[in-house]
Amino acid sequence: MLKVVLIEEDVAMQALIAEWLTQAGYRVEALRSGAATPVAGVDLVIAxxxxxxxxxxxxxxxxxASYPGAPVIGLSAQLARSLPGSSDRAQAxxxxxxxxxxxxxxxxxAAVVDATSTTH
Incomplete structure (x- = not known):
């Protein structure tokens, strides 16, 4: 079972995403940004x-740097649509x-599967 760190300030969004991940069989550690100590054994970061x-x-x-080897998926309300890792914005x-x-x-x-399939 993969371990995901979820860093999201919006409590409702954090709860919803954590629920989706948990229902899909992932272990989720939900944090607020600026958490003092990184969580050990993380396979993916969603922030x-x-x-x-x-x-x-x-x-x-x-x-x-805090989670070496773990891919990062970004979340943003500033996007009109989701972008793959191959997009210029994601690469930047x-x-x-x-x-x-x-x-x-x-x-x-789908993004979680794509991100973790290249590292596992």
Missing amino acids: DVPRLREGDALQVHALR LGVAALLSKPCTAGELL
Whole structure:
């Protein structure tokens, strides 16, 4: 069972995404941004990237350093639609995919499978 760290400030969105992941068989550790100690044994990080600017790229870089080897999926309300990891925007941020908020359970789970299938 893969372990996912979910970093989302919106409590309702965090609960919904955690429920989708749990129902799909993933172990979920839900955190707020700026959590003091990284969680051990993480296979995937899903994190809010609110502005899609340079500061978010730094945030993703910090997440990758805290969770080495774990791909990062970004969530943003600034997107009109979700973008694959091959998109210019996702590559600039260093994420495996960028999901628009709100996204569907299907979009989320497909991105999770895509991101984790390349690392496992």
